[in-house]
Amino acid sequence: MSQIYLVGALILAVVAIILFYFIASFFGLWLQALFSKANVGIFQLLGMRLRKVNPRMIVESRILSVKAGIPVETNLLEAHYLSGGNVLRVVQAVIAANKANITLSFAESAAIDLAGRNVLEAVQMSVNPKVITTPKVSAVALDGIQLQAVTRITVRASIRKLVGGAGEETVIARVGEGIVSSIGSAKTHKEVLENPNMISKKVLASGLDAGTAFEILSIDIADVDVGHNIGAILETDRAEADKKIAQAKAEERRAMAAAAEQEMKARVVEMQAKVVEAEAQVPLAMAEALRSGKLGVMDYYNLQNIKADTQMRTQISGVSENDLEHK
Secondary structure, X not given: OHHHHHHHHHHHHHHHHHHHHHHHHHHHHHHHHHHOOOOOOHHHXXXXXXXXXXXXXXXXXXXXXHHOOOOOOHHXXXXXXXXXXXHHHHHHHHHHHHHOOOOOOHHHHHHHHHOOOOHHHHHHHHHOOEEEEOOOEEEXXXXXXXXXXXXXXXXXXXXXXXXXXXXXXXXXXXHHHHHHHHHHOOOOHHHHHHOXXXXXXXXXXXXXOOOEOEEEEEEEEEEEEEEEEHHHHHHHHHHHHHHHHHHHHHHHHHHHHHHHHHHHHHHHHHHHHHHHHHHHHHHHHHHHHHHHOOOOHHHHHHHHHHHHHHHHHHHHHOOOHHHHHHO
8 A cells, every 4th residue: 555655656746846847947938927017827838838839939929019018818829820920020010010100900910921921021111111123124116226224113011902912023024014015105215215204104104003012102214225226137137038038939930940941952852853753754755756656766866966056055155054954
């Protein structure tokens, strides 16, 4: 029986030591909360450890809110921590908004934080607007000259639009689109160079901040550079293309002419072959005429004399048979 009492006493001693260790580890935080009038109990701190919540962060956030005059319940802080939010940043955002006379509750701030926005930075941007410098935006005026513009956009965060509103990338893209449209509608690039403010006025009047988490305060043209003569380059490319087309058509006509010439030569060769064939038939026809009595011997000799006389006259005149054939 005494052994049972001894074991029980040992277990109670171990439990007491563990409990004392936990109380001792949280005693500093509890004492800090107590003197700060944050009212965080020792067993609440123990429960935070069991729920895997960082007690120090909760206590510090609770003390910060109490000292700022905007006390936030410990359960709300724990719930936001367990949801994966940044508790300290949310409390700092609520305090900063209150000091700047901006209406922002802890619930709204927590929702913005859980949506992935930096709520403290948004509050700071509401008080101190941010300047966004866009990359170079290239556009071509109606006279074909390219202009490259760099703008600075002054924006202020809109707390009510942070959840569901588009970010900086959308604002930059919309401003770039407005710059391209403004420059593209200018009659000459000199108009833009003489009055670059026309771009900012036209872009600002387009309501580019609709659906974004920001309010555009101003759009200022920081730099405008003259780029390439795009119109001349396009005309040169078009002329080169027309030249290649003309060359291709000329080559096609030349090939057709060469083919027609070859066909004509083939026909001449064919006709010459027929002439040779016909000349070869003449002796045979004369022989047949002599055999059949249609041509006499004297007639044949007279024909030969006429041929010889023609050759002699041709030689005397200096004209060859080939020349006569060509004539």
